[in-house]
Amino acid sequence: MTDSVLTEIDHVAIAVRDLEAAVAYYRDTYGVDVDHREVVESDGVEEALLKVADSYVQLLTPVRDDSPVAKYIEKRGEGIHHVAYRVKSCADALARVKAAGHKVIDEEPRPGSRGTTVAFVYPKTAFGTLIELVEE
């Protein structure tokens, strides 16, 4: 038995240039509709959340040129940007990542979209994966 900190894949985030076209792709191809939309000014993105069971597909598009997601698309093209895991306590999970000797992007939990509390873990010590910890 393990004592897992990760209670759910909260979302998989997909960086796209055209949010309306991406929403239409998921709706028309897979029958998945938008559950929530929000502009997250702090991250310079607009997001559309599509519900899949108890998880989300998060379609992300930059709303300004200096958004990290704009830079990501410029450098790597559209595609999967990060994976977010739901946790009971973002502060506890973040403390655990730091205690394990790994670098983090957010030293402290901060507000995310739809009223969540989030923190990002630095990808270079996480096998190239940008990981977000999400407390609902």
Added chain:
Amino acid sequence: MTDSVLTEIDHVAIAVRDLEAAVAYYRDTYGVDVDHREVVESDGVEEALLKVADSYVQLLTPVRDDSPVAKYIEKRGEGIHHVAYRVKSCADALARVKAAGHKVIDEEPRPGSRGTTVAFVYPKTAFGTLIELVEE
């Protein structure tokens, strides 16, 4: 109400160079342990599946140089390789993708790991995302 074809995020696949090191990272940092391991000869990979709720993190490493995952790591580095959605019928979901006018990698469903039936959708018409459809 929508008629969603996607019943669950089956897994998020992470391409890594050193499978043991990646397994140790997830175990030691997040307390998530290996649920299933398998060498998938057809894809030239070894995978470790870590259970998160009703989904998996799939750590993937190439077992030969001509594996698509080896080429992926060479070109883009380690990181998130694809996202897989669980579907009731892989054949029906694949037919729906084709009917919507999108290109697919697997024209017919084929065997995946742990006894599943799978098909991959071509990423260029899916906003840069390599999507796998998984029927358990």
